[in-house]
Amino acid sequence: MTTSSETYDRELTEILHSRGQRVTPQRVVMNRVLRSAKRHVTAEDVLREVTGKLPNVSLPTVYATLELFEELGLVRRVATESGPALFDSRTDEHQHVVCRRCGRVQDLDTAVDDSRARAAARRAGFRPEHTDVVLVGLCADCAA
Amino acid sequence: MTTSSETYDRELTEILHSRGQRVTPQRVVMNRVLRSAKRHVTAEDVLREVTGKLPNVSLPTVYATLELFEELGLVRRVATESGPALFDSRTDEHQHVVCRRCGRVQDLDTAVDDSRARAAARRAGFRPEHTDVVLVGLCADCAA
């Protein structure tokens, strides 16, 4: 089930206009790149992908746009124990496995019951919004 | 139930000797600082605390020692979505709440069932070792 670029573009345009923000080529291309990315990407990854389609895009713009997209709910920052920031265009509930040796990240799709943790967080005075679940270990290659 | 510095020192000495590594004043003091720290600390935090007890300790030594202690299982790096690396001397299973606005981190003590996630990770070829659970939201102060 692949979604077309036009659908991505239309959705982005709608969100941006509803907030009085501009639809620029950089934002359109970055949105397409992110939404069709299979893996978790760094800002550098995004720049590389985008540059193939639109020249002269700068890293500061990539960072600014990633931050914007995060606010818009289009991407989520992945919690990691080190290394450059990773961004994930899947915003639905899922988990990550990270290899502590090579840094590889993969999605998991299982149910994790965080209701007791959320309740404890509220008792501690927090207003929890989402839960990052990261399993740290070794991938098949690094285990060998 | 406070544990004395002597107990910390003895435990550290034992682990280091068993691996043929040296017991230096820097390591002893850092171990005491970390084990008695209530909150989650950055490398800078550790340096500040240590400098009060032992002058001329350098940040590279703090980083090297934190990495060593991580290998020894004395501290764990906390998964976060951004900011400087956080270290936690609690190595038993627990969760964290992080304020996405001010970065405050607090411990939670609840049971989170990650067995299905672990199984899924193994199916994906990983050998999961531990699970980081981080609830992201707003703390009481920042919610206002």
Next chain:
DNA sequence: CTGGATGCAAACTCTTTGCATGCAT
């Protein structure tokens, strides 16, 4: 003594900021 551990300085990576220009509205 001897080599692992340290301190210092410098390099490096990742990210943010300042500012002049450009383009979406």
Next chain:
DNA sequence: ATGCATGCAAAGAGTTTGCATCCAG
């Protein structure tokens, strides 16, 4: 026309590396 968004350069935060010296065993 207006001012938000961009590109470029430079600065900034956090972490790592190189190397001479030191000290724990």
